[in-house]
Amino acid sequence: MARQKKRRGSKWTDPGNVKGKKKYRYCKICGSTATQVRIMKHEHICEKCAEEAARKKKGQLACKACGKVVPNQLKKYNGYCKECVCKICGKPDPEYTHKHGVCRECLIKMGTNCLVCGKEAYAQVKKNNGLCDECAAKRNNKGER
Numbered sequence: 385m386a387r388q389k390k391r392r393g394s395k396w397t398d399p400g401n402v403k404g405k406k407k408y409r410y411c412k413i414c415g416s417t418a419t420q421v422r423i424m425k426h427e428h429i430c431e432k433c434a435e436e437a438a439r440k441k442k443g444q445l446a447c448k449a450c451g452k453v454v455p456n457q458l459k460k461y462n463g464y465c466k467e468c469v470c471k472i473c474g475k476p477d478p479e480y481t482h483k484h485g486v487c488r489e490c491l492i493k494m495g496t497n498c499l500v501c502g503k504e505a506y507a508q509v510k511k512n513n514g515l516c517d518e519c520a521a522k523r524n525n526k527g528e529r
């Protein structure tokens with residue numbers, strides 16, 4: 385599986401250090417320029433507008449579920465970011481997709497991963513109705529306590 389590399393710090397322009405063409409970058413929402421505010425490099429949205437979008441979670445600039453500002457992904461996934469939709473069916477199910485990459489239904493359909501911890505354990509999951517041995521044991525213990 386190809387994982388996206390996490391890059392830190394390089395996502396924003398630095399108002400105190402914009403050179404050449406970067407000076408002409410501006411926020412596509414409020415029009416602030418790169419010499420005034422930090423602007424998200426790929427999306428051309430300033431810090432303030434990004435923050436506001438993240439708070440509102442309208443699904444136009446920021447993901448409806450987690451508030452991540454990724455306009456390009458939102459168009460593709462109906463207002464959600466890539467991480468909040470199921471890799472298989474495309475349905476948004478943030479709680480599960482953040483942990484497992486797929487929605488609950490697909491996880492069950494796949495039948496190979498534990499529904500609690502997400503561990504791949506085909507034989508165990510089959511035996512314990514969707515749980516790995518460890519989680520099945522934990523569940524049983526809970527009942528007794």
Ligand SMILES: [Zn+2]
Pocket residue numbers: 411412413414415416429430431432433434
């Ligand atoms: Zn702005």
Ligand SMILES: [Zn+2]
Pocket residue numbers: 447448449450451452464465466467468
């Ligand atoms: Zn999201």
Ligand SMILES: [Zn+2]
Pocket residue numbers: 470471472473474475486487488489490491
């Ligand atoms: Zn799914």
Ligand SMILES: [Zn+2]
Pocket residue numbers: 498499500501502503515516517518519520
């Ligand atoms: Zn488990």
